Amino acid sequence: MTKNDPNKELSLIEENISNGNLKLAVKQIELFIPQEQHQMRVIEHLKAKILLMKGQYKDCVNLISDIENEFGFHIGLAADKSCALYMMEDYLRWKESVKVLNSQLEEAKSEISYKTYIKTAICLAKFKEELGEIYEALQIYKELIGSLNKLVDDYPMVLAQIVRLKSKWQESSDLVEQYGDLNAINEQRYNENFNIELNYSLFIAEMEIIDTYLAIKRYEKIKNKLDKEDQILFLSELVEHSLRKDIEIPTNIFKEYSSLEKFSYDECLYKIYTNEDLNIPSMTLYSILTIHYLLILKNDKHKASLLKRFHLLIQGLSSKTKKMWLSKIETNSEVNIMLNNTEISFDGAKLNLAKKKIALNIIRALTGRSKISLEELTKEIWDAEYNESYYHRIRVAVTRTNKTISSALFISDLFRIDTTNLYLSKGISIIE
DSSP states (O other), rough: TTTTTTHHHHHHHHHHTTTOOOHHHHHHHHOOOSSSSHHHHHHHHHHHHHHHHHHHHHHHHHHHHHHHHHOOOOHHHHHHHHHHHTTOOOOOHHHHHHHHHHHHHHHHHHGSHHHHHHHHHHHHHHHHHTTOOOHHHHHHHHHHHSOOOTTSTTTHHHHHHHHHHHTTTOTTHHHHHHHHHHHHHGGSSSSSHHHHHHHHHHHHHHIIIHHHHHHHHHHHHHHGSSSSHHHHHHHHHHHHHHHTTTTOOOOOHHHHHHSSOOOOOHHHHHHHHTTOOOOOSOOOHHHHHHHHHHHHHHHHHHHHHHHHHHHTTTSSSHHHHHHHHTTTTTTTOOEEEEETTTTTEEEEEEEEEETOOOHHHHHHHHSSSSEEEHHHHHHHHSSSOOHHHHHHHHHHHHHHHHHHHHHHHHOOEEEEOOOSSSETTTEEEEEO
């Protein structure tokens, strides 16, 4: 170790922690003598990182809180605190911690190295995925990938994330080229942690856009290098994929999955696959929504209630993210809204539209059909000839009607409009 350069010493300790050489890192920390307040904060932060790597999450959170009290806020501390809270399944505090991380990252960008910024942005994007904010996570990855040179070492980690997420959500733009780049990466250049990320992303991409058999072959090739937690990570993706695509998992693979210790989400997948009764536990919104749509696709006996709750759960998400989640169920689910005079109802929830005549007229116009031209709609509602001014009136009316119905029946984006027609969302019917 270089005695005359404390910053190099700290970098070496952090590298050993990242590579899993925790015993060596602990010894190096014991020998390190801070010369400045900044180094004192960094060395304490490195101790917290070791606790995080060891799975001592509560101790990690407590130590980070102490560091923040003594040295003030730092974006790296916020990221590691969020990680520890997530692993503790303390989802309420985790969500608040992620809010802080999200609000402070851009401000901290000028104060941290670009390498640290990239690492923290990836961390934030992964948290956004778990919060169900898929579109927002994808935008972070796209921004990062667009700012990096392919020859820079940070590029492969960002590439792995964007290939994984694009594959899972059928975002096809540049995916073939990016998959090819990821597949061409030489594993020998990187540490074992990255190699797992690399193979995990390729596994998902091959499963989603090429062939499940190829993905299984990749898993079998590398599984001896995976610990039990990583094995369950890979195999839960396979189970989720098989439920979504309605395909069977090879018996030997599912037997292996059955024998592994599972987290709450993995246990839910297992029970859906084996047709066992399921009570959905406290999990991240991503996990809860995934379990809901898998049960909906499987035509669970509580499908109507699940649909209602699914629509309720996505209310707080952005319109673009909601559209992505709705795409998971719209090809298989049927929602029948009943119209009785001035009242509409779905799954026990009712809404009287007697005082909202335009909304009621829009509902009536699409009763028994999936779309109506804007010309015909204008004639039915206002008894007038359609012109451009009516497009804006219809658009405002549709936005208000969607909001009214969403708050009462918990059905998101019932209607959608383009320049020529008004449509009912896929899988939804209005019946009188």
